[in-house]
Amino acid sequence: xxxxxxxxxxxxxxxxxxxxxxxxxxxxxxxxxxxxxxxxxxxxxxxxxxxxxxxxxxxxxxxxxxxxxxxxxxxxxxxxxxxxxxxxxxxxxxxxxxxxxxxxxxxxxxxxxxxxxxxxxxxxxxxxxxxxxxxxxxxxxxxxxxxxxxxxxxxxxxxxxxxxxxxxxxxxxxxxxxxxxxxxxxxxxxxxxxxxxxxxxxxxxxxxxxxxxxxxxxxxxxxxxxxxxxxxxxxxxxxxxxxxxxxxxxxxxxxxxxxxxxxxxxxxxxxxxxxxxxxxxxxxxxxxxxxxxxxxxxxxxxxxxxxxxxxxxxxxxxxxxxxxxxxxxxxxxxxxxxxxxxxxxxxxxxxxxxxxxxxxxxxxxxxxxxxxxxxxxxxxxxxxxxxxxxxxxxxxxxxxxxxxxxxxxxxxxxxxxxxxxxxxxxxxxxxxxxxxxxxxxxxxxxxxxxxxxxxxxxxxxxxxxxxxxxxxxxxxxxxxxxxxxxxxxxxxxxxx
Amino acid sequence: xxxxxxxxxxxxxxxxxxxxxxxxxxxxxxxxxxxxxxxxxxxxxxxxxxxxxxxxxxxxxxxxxxxxxxxxxxxxxxxxxxxxxxxxxxxxxxxxxxxxxxxxxxxxxxxxxxxxxxxxxxxxxxxxxxxxxxxxxxxxxxxxxxxxxxxxxxxxxxxxxxxxxxxxxxxxxxxxxxxxxxxxxxxxxxxxxxxxxxxxxxxxxxxxxxxxxxxxxxxxxxxxxxxxxxxxxxxxxxxxxxxxxxxxxxxxxxxxxxxxxxxxxxxxxxxxxxxxxxxxxxxxxxxxxxxxxxxxxxxxxxxxxxxxxxxxxxxxxxxxxxxxxxxxxxxxxxxxxx
Numbered sequence: 001x002x003x004x005x006x007x008x009x010x011x012x013x014x015x016x017x018x019x020x021x022x023x024x025x026x027x028x029x030x031x032x033x034x035x036x037x038x039x040x041x042x043x044x045x046x047x048x049x050x051x052x053x054x055x056x057x058x059x060x061x062x063x064x065x066x067x068x069x070x071x072x073x074x075x076x077x078x079x080x081x082x083x084x085x086x087x088x089x090x091x092x093x094x095x096x097x098x099x100x101x102x103x104x105x106x107x108x109x110x111x112x113x114x115x116x117x118x119x120x121x122x123x124x125x126x127x128x129x130x131x132x133x134x135x136x137x138x139x140x141x142x143x144x145x146x147x148x149x150x151x152x153x154x155x156x157x158x159x160x161x162x163x164x165x166x167x168x169x170x171x172x173x174x175x176x177x178x179x180x181x182x183x184x185x186x187x188x189x190x191x192x193x194x195x196x197x198x199x200x201x202x203x204x205x206x207x208x209x210x211x212x213x214x215x216x217x218x219x220x221x222x223x224x225x226x227x228x229x230x231x232x233x234x235x236x237x238x239x240x241x242x243x244x245x246x247x248x249x250x251x252x253x254x255x256x257x258x259x260x261x262x263x264x265x266x267x268x269x270x271x272x273x274x275x276x277x278x279x280x281x282x283x284x285x286x287x288x289x290x291x292x293x294x295x296x297x298x299x300x301x302x303x304x305x306x307x308x309x310x311x312x313x314x315x316x317x318x319x320x321x322x323x324x325x326x327x328x329x330x331x332x333x334x335x336x337x338x339x340x341x342x343x344x345x346x347x348x349x350x351x352x353x354x355x356x357x358x359x360x361x362x363x364x365x366x367x368x369x370x371x372x373x374x375x376x377x378x379x380x381x382x383x384x385x386x387x388x389x390x391x392x393x394x395x396x397x398x399x400x401x402x403x404x405x406x407x408x409x410x411x412x413x414x415x416x417x418x419x420x421x422x423x424x425x426x427x428x429x430x431x432x433x434x435x436x437x438x439x440x441x442x443x444x445x446x447x448x449x450x451x452x453x454x455x456x457x458x459x460x461x462x463x464x465x466x467x468x469x470x471x472x473x474x475x476x477x478x479x480x481x482x483x484x485x486x487x488x489x490x491x492x493x494x495x496x
Numbered sequence: 497x498x499x500x501x502x503x504x505x506x507x508x509x510x511x512x513x514x515x516x517x518x519x520x521x522x523x524x525x526x527x528x529x530x531x532x533x534x535x536x537x538x539x540x541x542x543x544x545x546x547x548x549x550x551x552x553x554x555x556x557x558x559x560x561x562x563x564x565x566x567x568x569x570x571x572x573x574x575x576x577x578x579x580x581x582x583x584x585x586x587x588x589x590x591x592x593x594x595x596x597x598x599x600x601x602x603x604x605x606x607x608x609x610x611x612x613x614x615x616x617x618x619x620x621x622x623x624x625x626x627x628x629x630x631x632x633x634x635x636x637x638x639x640x641x642x643x644x645x646x647x648x649x650x651x652x653x654x655x656x657x658x659x660x661x662x663x664x665x666x667x668x669x670x671x672x673x674x675x676x677x678x679x680x681x682x683x684x685x686x687x688x689x690x691x692x693x694x695x696x697x698x699x700x701x702x703x704x705x706x707x708x709x710x711x712x713x714x715x716x717x718x719x720x721x722x723x724x725x726x727x728x729x730x731x732x733x734x735x736x737x738x739x740x741x742x743x744x745x746x747x748x749x750x751x752x753x754x755x756x757x758x759x760x761x762x763x764x765x766x767x768x769x770x771x772x773x774x775x776x777x778x779x780x781x782x783x784x785x786x787x788x789x790x791x792x793x794x795x796x797x798x799x800x801x802x803x804x805x806x807x808x809x810x811x812x813x814x815x816x817x818x819x820x821x822x823x824x825x826x827x828x829x830x831x832x833x834x
């Protein structure tokens with residue numbers, strides 16, 4: 001396709017040429033303006049947590065091959081910085097950026113301005129406080145010992161109250177929505193908003209208030225962790241992709257029916273996974289088998305979503321050359337397929353006997369939370385931020401740096417961990433080899449993982465710098481969005 | 497899609513289905529099991545851990561040991577955990593009755609710890625074994641420290657039924673037990689030198705002997721394997737998986753296993769100036785990690801609890817619902833039921 005034929009139009013932002021009779025544009029501008037403060041609050045906090053989590057991740061990764069580095073300080077011991085890293089990324093970065101994007105999408109799709117935005121700001125502040133409290137107590141040695149639920153109950157309570165404030169406002173937008181049609185993105189977002197409090201509360205009740213006995217705690221723990229991945233992060237990520245891809249290329253979703261099938265099978269099958277992370281653990285075999293079956297069946301939603309996105313994109317793939325949003329979103333949507341298939345692969349019993357206790361599960365988490373979810377979130381931020389600050393991204397080369405560093409970083413990290421896990425798992429499962437052989441096997445790959453982490457660190461700092469420029473109002477004033485590769489000379493070069 | 501209500505109902509229904517299926521139903525199935533007992537109501541397994549071991553679990557959790565060490569043995573026909581001598585049978589839900597939080601683990605950057613307490617040497621037996629007659633004098637010291645730091649007997653092993661009262665009498669029965677069980681040692685000279693040494697610096701003299709006969713009783717096939725598995729254990733270190741060994745390993749992992757990538761947990765130990773006699777439980781570490789002269793390194797209470805917890809990890813007790821690979825102490829009932 002010739003670049004000049006591409007229907008790249010100026011997005012209807014406030015800065016675009018708004019005519020008095022163009023009601024839609026005015027309406028959108030009003031909606032965007034009403035979401036400005038809370039969404040920027042969520043985004044800013046998320047990026048601060050992202051940078052912090054990235055630095056802590058550096059500690060975690062480096063200490064694995066330099067175990068004596070900073071080891072003599074109790075709150076910097078590996079076993080504390082690791083849960084600090086995962087929880088910062090999950091609750092600090094992932095939840096906050098997801099809620100920011102979701103609020104904006106909800107307002108746009110319900111075609112209603114956000115009422116009482118300051119309450120959302122208060123919710124965001126409280127959420128920040130909860131994460132800060134939780135991370136602090138994990139570093140102080142107060143971790144609960146359940147993965148992704150390490151925050152002690154008091155910090156979790158703060159998070160829950162904050163969440164209630166935030167969610168009620170997001171769901172209330174439905175009351176004021178205009179139009180009968182509920183768009184695909186709204187299904188996913190509504191699902192995420194209703195699922196999260198349930199699983200968060202259920203997990204805490206079953207682990208801390210009326211604790212279940214023995215190994216059932218692990219079942220509850222993994223049920224929660226997996227559903228947090230799929231029904232919270234996954235639902236927000238997929239919902240966002242269903243908005244961004246059609247929006248950017250200016251063409252409706254290929255098939256509504258396919259999307260409906262995808263949504264309901266996703267809710268059904270993805271929610272039943274979880275126990276496949278505990279293959280051959282001390283549980284009744286049916287539990288694990290059910291989860292493995294659910295993981296395999298979740299290929300159905302994966303396939304429908306992939307086909308739907310692919311058919312929507314067909315003929316427009318070359319737009320990825322220009323639109324940062326599209327590039328990040330398509331990368332994320334594609335990673336969703338890879339992530340899910342890898343999840344099926346490692347849950348098969350014959351594979352799990354090798355990979356069960358290796359770095360493969362770390363690779364899996366990163367593919368889900370980063371390659372899929374975070375990349376889509378980056379994409380949505382590249383779309384949303386210009387619309388709410390009224391400026392365009394300043395520099396296409398900063399965006400390109402961000403994209404390639406992130407893409408290569410996460411790609412390298414996944415490959416390092418998966419390849420390393422193969423060697424590690426083979427050594428682990430061979431009883432004639434000493435245990436330490438499995439450590440030797442993974443060691444070079446762990447070093448490689450640290451290198452990939454450097455790429456991600458650069459990406460995140462570049463992005464944060466760019467975001468701060470936007471916050472300070474230093475973005476470009478232009479009628480054209482910032483393209484990665486300028487279509488025409490005028491208006492899209494740097495240096496305005 | 498139209499209609500807000502069907503959408504919300506569907507959304508709730510889906511998660512309700514999975515919540516019921518994966519947490520409530522299994523909870524009915526395995527969430528209310530009792531410890532196993534024999535016909536007379538004795539020999540309950542598992543038993544709640546001692547207070548120190550429970551506190552040690554907190555230390556284990558707060559320092560994130562679970563992110564590298566699993567505590568689950570997979571069945572022998574599915575994985576090599578049993579072949580690795582990490583346990584004699586697969587783990588079962590009943591093994592974790594009193595565990596809160598339960599620490600199954602998802603990662604093995606370090607070895608599985610389900611039975612690390614079981615791998616501990618039978619108290620006095622291994623002291624001569626790993627040291628030989630030449631190094632006889634440090635051995636009893638180590639043993640005293642051993643008994644010191646581990647006041648609570650591990651849950652699996654019942655306390656001494658009737659401890660022999662006098663120290664010399666107590667340490668000598670350990671020697672025959674030695675000869676009977678492991679043939680790769682010459683324990684006779686060691687025992688002849690050990691009792692005087694033990695008496696000489698026997699501050700807590702009562703603790704040491706009372707532990708020894710009890711511990712000498714259960715056969716311990718895992719010990720031999722574990723000892724041989726640990727390669728770097730050639731010279732005069734403490735016997736592997738003993739309390740002294742755990743302390744040394746926690747304080748300076750690479751002084752025990754050369755290529756370990758376990759972080760050192762020095763913040764669980766305190767370095768202090770020796771005043772008068774060196775403390776009985778001071779760590780004996782040479783090389784880089786050694787304390788400067790005039791100083792000694794002693795475990796804090798947290799470290800003692802952590803080691804007590806590690807020593808209490810033992811899933812060797814046969815369970816009716818699990819096939820045991822090798823019969824352990826009372827073999828008859830386990831075999832019969834399978």
